[in-house]
Structures are given as structure tokens and as C-alpha cells.
Amino acid sequence: MKWARERAKMDTKELLKKVRKIEIKTRRLSDHVFGGEYHSAFKGRGMTFSEVRQYQFGDDVRSIDWNVTARYNEPFVKVFEEERELTLMLMVDVSGSEMFGTQSQFKKEVITEIAATLAFSATQNNDKIGLMLFTDKIELYIPPKKGRSHVLRIIRELIEFKPEGKKTNIAGALKYLSNVLKKKAIVFLLSDFIADKYQHTLKIAANKHDLTGIRVYDRREEEIPNLGIVQMQDEETGEYLTVNTGSKSVRNNYAEFYRKRKNYFTESFRLSGAGTIDTRVDESYVTKLLGYFKRRG
Structure with missing residues (x-):
């Protein structure tokens, strides 16, 4: 029992360290880089x-x-x-595929940093911030509020939340958003967008809200390297598959599947009039965000 208490204390201490680390990094960005750009990009x-x-x-x-x-x-x-005064809503995909990463960070870690940076930028402008975590269902909804302690709670949830679902349902998340947010809000939807069938719901949500999709991806998702016969796990189903990556047709089929998902994302957001940002885990999301804010401003 004592061991369990000590372990819980260590886990809490470790979590607070992670929260503090992300706060220091992202708050510095929002203070010195994004504060004015955010204000210019998103008018009252x-x-x-x-x-x-x-x-x-x-x-x-x-x-x-x-x-x-x-x-x-x-x-x-x-x-x-x-x-x-505005409302910023962060819609974050926490499905299994977000735990993928072959470079220095998982997609989930990059998404957490981007979300925290946006939240602190909004706080600088005295805006309310809300959070929705989703998989193939709504995992968590935190209503918009102001203040540093509220933002820190959002960061804690982004770091430690353990979702029940593994798959992705973007359409369901957008439908939920339309039901809970009655007034116009600034909405950032963060995901790898390896999904489809959300175009219609996206259009409805974008007509009501100022919506931006941030697609975070890993270079190894774009194509499968030739590694011979390997065992792979689908992060969203948990299923293990034996894949012959030496087969050109296997690699081409996968590349075609990925290209279709990427094009669906680009086309869906274009048709809905919503904004998009593409950032790879090994790229600077700071440069991408700043460029987007300046283009809007």
C-alpha cells in the first residue's frame, strides 16, 4: 500500500514536471512569437x-x-x-495512430505542444479556451474558460489522458462541436487525418465557426520502405499483420491509400472554406503556425 502511494506521488511529480516543461517552452513561443500574430489573425x-x-x-x-x-x-x-473576447476550441484526435513516430517525437507530443502554444496565445488576448479529445467517440470535453490554471489543466489532459477508443471519427467530433458550441468560435482540429467521410459535417461546422485543420504526420507514413517481410501493428485496431515490404505492389498500394487520405483532407477543407496547416513531426511547427497567422492577418 505504501509502495502504491509512493508510486502515485512519483507519477504526479513526473506529470507536473512534464506540464511545466511544456508550459515554459510554449508560453515563451506565445509571448514572443504568436501573441500579436494571433490577435491580428483572429479578429473580434x-x-x-x-x-x-x-x-x-x-x-x-x-x-x-x-x-x-x-x-x-x-x-x-x-x-x-x-x-x-473570443472562444478558442481545441479539437484533438487521441486515437491510436497519434502514438506513431519514427523521428524525435510522436505525433501526439507535437500535437500537445501546438495545442498548448495556441492556448497560451489565446490567454494573452483574454479569450476563453476549451478542449475536446476524441477517437471514434468523444473521450473528454472541457467547456471554454479563461485563465492560466485552466490552460494548465488542458495541458495535463493532453499529456496523461488515456482514451478508451482507438479508431478515428472526425465527422462525429465535428457534429458534437456543432451541438455544444452555439456561438461562433475559433476552432483548431488537430489530427493526422487518416480518415474519411467527414467532408459534409466539416462544411456545416466551418459555416458556423472559424475552423482550421492542423495535419500532423510522420515521413514514414507517406511510404513504406523496403525492409523485406516485417510484422506491423495497426495502432487503431491492435491487429498484427505480416507485410512483405519488398513487394513493389504492396508499397504502391499503401502509397496510393495515403495519398487519397491526404488529398481528401486538402479538398474537404478547401471546399468548406476552412484553413489548413501541414506539419511533419521533424519540421518546425513554429514556422508553419507563424506563416499561417501572417497570411490571415
């Missing part, structure tokens, strides 16, 4: 009335408040401010 819902002040030379005459002007017998203008 519009302009809201702030106050009236005396007319100054150069003011637009269309902003004159005629009621106040008549009352004081001198010109006053209405001052408006951007209604800045």
Missing part, C-alpha cells in the same frame, strides 16, 4: 460602443452623436472598440 466579433468624446479635427463626421451634440451645443463623437 465586431465593434462595440465604448464612450462619447468631444469632436476633434480629423474625426469622421459620420461618427458624430447628434443627440449628445444637440444637448451640449457642441459636436461629440461616438467611440467604438473592437469586441475582442
Whole structure:
């Protein structure tokens, strides 16, 4: 019993270290790199009335408040401010395929860092942040809230959450999003997008929300190398298969399957009017995000 308590204490300590490490790295990025770009890329819902002040030379005459002007017998203008508060929703695929990685990191680790960076960038702008983790079902939903402690909770869940499902249902996750978020939100959908049959649901969600798909992938997923006969495990089904990677037709069939999934992602997001970012685990997601924000801004 004592051993179990000590082990739990160690696990908690290790988790907090991981959370802190990701916070330091991603907060630095959001503070020094993404803060202003995020603000420019994602505008508020519009302009809201702030106050009236005396007319100054150069003011637009269309902003004159005629009621106040008549009352004081001198010109006053209405001052408006951007209604800045927004909601950021992170939709994260935690299916089995996210645990794949042949370079320095798993896809899941890169997705966690990107999500944390986006969350801290949103916090800088006083926006609410929510999280949805999904596989072939909704694994976890955290409603949007503000604050550092809330963001740290999101990072903890991204690091340690153990999903029940292994497969991927993007359409189901998008449908759930449309049901729970009634007002327009900034939505980032993070996945490897090795899935299909989500185009219609994506279009509905993108009509309501400002939606961006971030596809995180590994170079070894694009094609199978010639390694002879090897045993492979499907991360989403757990099934082991003996594959003859020396066969050119096997390699070509797999490459064709992967190409179709990639094209389906690109075409579906293009038709829905949503944004896309492609980043490989061994590439700089910082450069990709920054380029995307600047293009939008």
C-alpha cells in the first residue's frame, strides 16, 4: 500500500514536471512569437460602443452623436472598440495512430505542444479556451474558460489522458462541436487525418465557426520502405499483420491509400472554406503556425 502511494506521488511529480516543461517552452513561443500574430489573425466579433468624446479635427463626421451634440451645443463623437473576447476550441484526435513516430517525437507530443502554444496565445488576448479529445467517440470535453490554471489543466489532459477508443471519427467530433458550441468560435482540429467521410459535417461546422485543420504526420507514413517481410501493428485496431515490404505492389498500394487520405483532407477543407496547416513531426511547427497567422492577418 505504501509502495502504491509512493508510486502515485512519483507519477504526479513526473506529470507536473512534464506540464511545466511544456508550459515554459510554449508560453515563451506565445509571448514572443504568436501573441500579436494571433490577435491580428483572429479578429473580434465586431465593434462595440465604448464612450462619447468631444469632436476633434480629423474625426469622421459620420461618427458624430447628434443627440449628445444637440444637448451640449457642441459636436461629440461616438467611440467604438473592437469586441475582442473570443472562444478558442481545441479539437484533438487521441486515437491510436497519434502514438506513431519514427523521428524525435510522436505525433501526439507535437500535437500537445501546438495545442498548448495556441492556448497560451489565446490567454494573452483574454479569450476563453476549451478542449475536446476524441477517437471514434468523444473521450473528454472541457467547456471554454479563461485563465492560466485552466490552460494548465488542458495541458495535463493532453499529456496523461488515456482514451478508451482507438479508431478515428472526425465527422462525429465535428457534429458534437456543432451541438455544444452555439456561438461562433475559433476552432483548431488537430489530427493526422487518416480518415474519411467527414467532408459534409466539416462544411456545416466551418459555416458556423472559424475552423482550421492542423495535419500532423510522420515521413514514414507517406511510404513504406523496403525492409523485406516485417510484422506491423495497426495502432487503431491492435491487429498484427505480416507485410512483405519488398513487394513493389504492396508499397504502391499503401502509397496510393495515403495519398487519397491526404488529398481528401486538402479538398474537404478547401471546399468548406476552412484553413489548413501541414506539419511533419521533424519540421518546425513554429514556422508553419507563424506563416499561417501572417497570411490571415
